[in-house]
Amino acid sequence: MDYFEIADFQTLCSLEIKEEFWVIDFEEKNEIPNGYSAIEYESKGFMESKLIQDFPLRGKGVYLRIKKRRWRHKQTKEIIKRDFSFIADGSKFTQELSDFLKDASGYATRYHEQHSELLRGE
Numbered sequence: 612m613d614y615f616e617i618a619d620f621q622t623l624c625s626l627e628i629k630e631e632f633w634v635i636d637f638e639e640k641n642e643i644p645n646g647y648s649a650i651e652y653e654s655k656g657f658m659e660s661k662l663i664q665d666f667p668l669r670g671k672g673v674y675l676r677i678k679k680r681r682w683r684h685k686q687t688k689e690i691i692k693r694d695f696s697f698i699a700d701g702s703k704f705t706q707e708l709s710d711f712l713k714d715a716s717g718y719a720t721r722y723h724e725q726h727s728e729l730l731r732g733e
Contacts, residue, residue, distance in 0.1 A: 632672035639680040652682040
């Protein structure tokens, strides 16, 4: 929460499996990364959002839609962005959830497949 604000929260439901899940939208705050000058760089909107799965809450699937900001150097046009390492490499899970599910003997795959169908088209 040091770098993001909650922009939206949705409770969605699949009529096929009669199950609710939550989607929480986070937008990175418009604060230039440390080591860069706000005089030299300007905010140029957001990168494409990334949807990641987090721990279920109260039996409901939880998805975090992350919008990372980008900044551009006013003269050189160089683009900078923060590197967030909370998303597990090669997955759509948070690192914490990925580590937890590695011990759950296949649960991660079944859970991800079930809820991925609910979000198709977004």
